Amino acid sequence: MRLANILAWVCALTLLCTTTPLWSQRTVAGNVNSDDGALPGAFVLVVGTTRGTTTDFDGNYLIDVLPTDTLQFSYIGYNNLEVPVLNQDRIDVNLTTGNDLEEVVVVGYGTMRKSDLTGSVASVKTEGIDEIPQVSVGQILTGRVAGVNISQSSGQVGSGVSIRIRGGNSLNGNNEPLYVVDGYPIINDDGAFGAADVLGQPNTVLGSSQDNPPGALNWLNPADIASIEVLKDASATAIYGSRGANGVIIITTKTGKKRKGQLTFSTSAGFSTLTNRNVDYLNASQYATLRNLRDEANGEEPLFNGRPDELGPNGRIIRHTLPENLGEGTDWIDAVLQTGITQNHSLGFTGGSDDVTYAGSVGYLDQEGAIINSGLQRINTRLNVTGKLKSWLTLTNNFTFSLEDSDNVVDSRNTGKNGPWARALMTIPVEPVFNENGELNVDYSGPLEFQLNNPVATAQGIKNKFRTNTFLDNISLKATVLEGLSVETRASVFSKRLLRDAYYNSQITSTGFSTGGLAAKNSTQVQSYLTETFASYNKKIGIHGVSAVVGYSYQTTTSERISLGAFGFPNDDLSNESFQSGTSIPSETFKVRDLLSSYFGRINYTLLDKYLFTFSGRADGSSKFGRNNRWAYFPSAAFAWKLDQEDFVQQLAVFDKLKLRASYGVTGNQSISSLQTIPLLTTVNYPIGGGVAVGARPGSIGNPDLRWETTNQFNLGIDAGFAAGRYTLSLDYYNKRTNDLLQQVPVPINSGFGLKFDNLGEISNEGFEVEFSAIVVNKALKWDMSGNFATNETRLISLGQGEANILRLRPPGITAAYDGSGVALVEGETPGVFYGYRRQGVWTSQEEIDANASLSTATVGSQRFRDLNGDGQITAADETIIGDPNPDFTLGWSNNFSYRGFDLAIQLQGVFGGDIFDIQRGISENPDLINNVLATTLDYFDPVANPGGQYAAPGQISGAYNFQDSWVEDGSFVRLRNVSLGYNFRDLKVIQGLRIYVNMVNMFTWTNYTGFDPEVNSFGQSNLYRSIDVATLPTFKTVTFGLNVNL
Amino acid sequence: MNYSIKAFFGALLFLGLTVSCSADLEEEVFSQASPTAYFNSRGDVRTALNGMYDPIQQCCGSYSQGRSFLLNTVIDEGTMLAGNWGNYEKLIYTATSNGEPNNIWASNYLSINAANFVLENEDKIRALDGPAGTFANSALGEAAFLRAVGHFDNVRMWGAVPLRTSVAKTTAELDIPRSTEAEVYAQVLADFTFAAANLPEAPTETGRPSSWSAKAYLAKVHLTLGDFPAAVSFAQDVIDNGPYELVTPFAAVFDVTNENNAEVIFDIQYARVNLEGSRMAQLSTGNNTAFTAFGRGGWGLQIAETQLFEKYLEVDDRRATTFSSLLPHPTNGFYYYGKWRDPQGVSIDGHENNFIVYRFADVLLIHAEALNEVNGPTPQAYAAINQVRTRAGLAGLEAGGSKEQFQDAVLYERHLELALEQHRWFDLKRTGQLKASLIAAGKPWDDRYLLFPIGQQELDISSQLVQNPGY
Known part of the structure; x- marks a missing residue:
């Protein structure tokens, strides 16, 4: 040298x-x-x-x-x-790419320098995190942005996620943010609860494409994503008007760069197992012991009495083996679980010249569920091309297509107790998987309550396949008309077709047995066309800077559903591919078209590069609004002050960035399901005149005054940077008030209508968010970290229903046997607080029962409840708030280390202070012992042997079906969300880069929750039924090994 | 160049604006009809009439399950296997745990609303008809008939219920207070009277009511109200001039291959189509009998009380039909229901058995009861009850008993003749025997049992309704 x-x-x-x-x-x-x-x-x-x-x-x-x-x-x-x-x-x-480069973030209809932002916008660049296989958008965002809570409705592979930005604003409307993918808006509404499905309620017999539908953004290959921007405050979201109230997630896919072509090949294999297997149920011997006690308590002969087994009416063997001779029996949970293997292969390419740049990918995902007979395969393709047609004219076409085939086990949520997981939690361990002649051990001869639903048979016998085709093309022409002025016009075509293929085997499923095989095909089609034209202007004149955008947008969406079904097949050979060999079920079709027409605009004005003003807004005209309220207007204003440009701050020599932000604005939620403003007839059937005749009766009352929900949001924020950008800190406070809540108001059923939509009541969300980043060590060893902390307090300010300040609800799908409400809307509380009886141990003597308020069915050893109103009776009036699902605060903490070729990323997420209503525990502690129960119930009350036992004695079922506080638990948890360790080979001759890695998702969870998974959210997107655990497939931990090659 | 840029710019703006501004923002519905644009054809009328039956027919509202679970078990006829439903026989039902009463309440009101939808469109329906008006008369009569059937059930079970005579169109109309029992009964009588005057003598289609069905109901309503002379006169008219007769043997009344027989005054139609069929066979026949879909046997969920079986004489022809077997079930010793059997059923909710709501034997017994109340046990009264007994293979009652003895005899005969058909709770209440009968059956008693509770949710929602006493 x-x-x-x-x-x-x-x-x-x-x-x-x-x-x-x-x-x-x-x-x-x-x-x-x-x-x-x-x-x-x-x-x-x-x-x-x-x-x-x-x-x-x-x-x-x-x-x-x-x-x-x-x-x-x-x-x-x-x-x-x-x-x-x-x-x-x-x-x-x-x-080099470096910190001093001004970061640009994507906002609605444009981009902005991060330092010029006046609103609350979080940006997640995928650079660095795209080297590990991400399966979904939700997975990328989890724990990375303050105030963004993500929950998975089920551990089912490919199932959707629910995202809440700064809490839920709506009771029955959709609370999911608006997604904007390369300019195309998508509302993620699984429609199962609350906001009624845009396609109407699912048919009870045929089921529908809503039975465990695939996630709404599955068609988007996470590897294609360049950045995700989360718009949180009204200043940022008002430009999306009536769809902006829940926040907006802007997803921008990768575009090509002017450079030589580059090929990236990624491949990985992952192994998924249950996050937590430590929930113990009784083994066969324990179950039989308790069951005998239950039978004795009921005055019946004990079932496991040592007599020879006998043959039941349908070949099922009624077992009488003495408990001590039964041993462990069948572990049904193990019987339905498997190690799910995931393969993910992706080929990406990018490149470009002066006139044309391109980026694209082909991805293939093959994911096995952790429950037997479930999985999905998906192919995604994408091609983004930008061409300079003239010096002043640019054409961009982003095209993506996705084909997904999934085989979903029926989950508990929509179908009662029919899913294999729910069955595995209930089926008694005395029964073997296969009977003596090697056939699946089932018995459907009795009423539902007494059938033997073999979980393995349920998994094998119910086919619930989904085929989803999604196509999105965004084409855009951008003309630079004058210096600083450009006009862009976009057109998008979106088409999504979903076909559900369902079949219930006639021999090994309950539904199939009672119908001779039941087949259904449900097709859902959504087609949408969007055109948008907007002009953007950027000019700096002396101390004044102006950038503005103004435009209009028009979207039409046609939704169509077809349901066909047949039953009574001669055999199961052709399953649901031969409807003609069974008896047809009356088919159903449905079609509706919605329109949205909008004008929008934004002006950013900068004075002295210190004072920033933003005014933005949108006018939306929607066919979903009532005839009398067709147009809605959503304005916002924001101000920011770049304090770091002021001498007095610069003299402090502490901050290299310091900005104060304040914004206020109005946004809306128009997720009224279609057809709520007009009265409609319901089509029904009545078998008269020799066949099944069609009938019609008033189905909905309609509401021509129905309007959007309006959210007023105030946001105050501060952004600071220290030590040349080495440390950054952002603080935000927000206060949201949402009124005119779209409520599906129950009306007295004696009117002949069950529900109507109305705008009533008010919700508030108030919270505090902290985000920080730090480059801790920047030598050969590099360590940078980022973290976030957020609180959100959500309150139902008013129900808006007259004098009633409480509305009792009931989690859907819970059998009528359960007494009480379970969930309620109470003014002044979190929407959807848990509502039920307060448990007070068990009754220890008849004298105690006689001397105190008790249920009329109370027996010694049965559950005792508190007489809260002191009227000497246990009635509905003794129900009270027994839990609050809303967490006190959430944490996210990401660390990235690198040393020579090694890199290590560790991401932790924590949720603190929210309750979980473990209704499944109620089911699994039931002393009637029709189902298997948790091992904890061995601590049952016995006046002699265990006078301190807190669980009801076998057979003493009084109160066991009352929604109660003993099923409510603290759901706080800290989860090691992601650990990824990689090595980059350098100075390779033939290839430009090679990276190998191992990635671990959800490896450890610290929680006191006794159920399977503290992240449980059985009712998905519902804002009324949050953090309820009813036999939902828990999330899985996954270890993935992978390889990325750059050519 | 500059020109082309401007032209392009202009074209874009124009294109966009045209598209945006031409938007008519009316939601387009392709697959559901609007009630305001209905009754454009006779087909629409027929469809709307069918819509009245669906709520009370479909599972598991009223006639497919709810009434049977509740009304048979709270009295001394039936019992239930499953724990929770088993509470009804212990008279344990509260406003919150109010499954079946709620189902019955709701399905009756849905049906009433559908009837009102037809009735309030009288002008449109008449416009579809010729000058004679037979089509419109019959349609309106059928709607009035169904509305009365629903209100009649509800007023007997809940007392002073909200009276619904039009489809709610405003929020205020959605929530109305109770009317008095007298007002509801007055409307029930008016509707049945209207139906009797407007329905044809022979139904327009098998399974629909005729003017005779309405007259038979008038007999029953008057009997319930204690207007015995009126009950006598309507029953007399139906017996003398109506098309009905007792079908022999007794088994033929319920034979699934002999539906819509001459004894049926009004029934709910079921077919062997999944969800359009009856579930009664599945619920109520024992689980090694072969009386249900695919011959697999029922669930045995509903059990006939053994003491009911024991009330029948061996010679009583009704016994073999009322119960699914003359021997107790080999493993559990229960007797099961036998009136609803269909081995050719296609699914749980796919059995053919129509549910007979009202049949001619009931009219004969009403006649006997009302005659006795007016003039004591006249020979005519004996003739009426003995007609029923004779068909059952029993000897006729000897004349000469007292009025009270005759009252007891009629009530007992109704018990055996109409067993498990969901009449006895109404009979016991009407005759003031509910308390004595429940106590005799070893059940608890409280005056509140004379009415059922209104569901707590309904009360919570409504600002107008108040709960029945004692609940």
């Missing part, structure tokens, strides 16, 4: 000595390179002149310079670099 320097100096001296004038012009050659390889089209400019050139395809350039010149190298997305020429003939540079 030193020798080289000396040689160079010698050389230079020699040159000098050869009398070449120092100022003489000559040619310098070189290469512009980066960590990503050579940069074609990079600018090489002589500083202070207009002379310059661009690099060729291999990043090489030639330029004539004077030795006194300085060359500036620039390339979009990289730091500029200036190099004095001096006497060099060759100048090779390596451009």
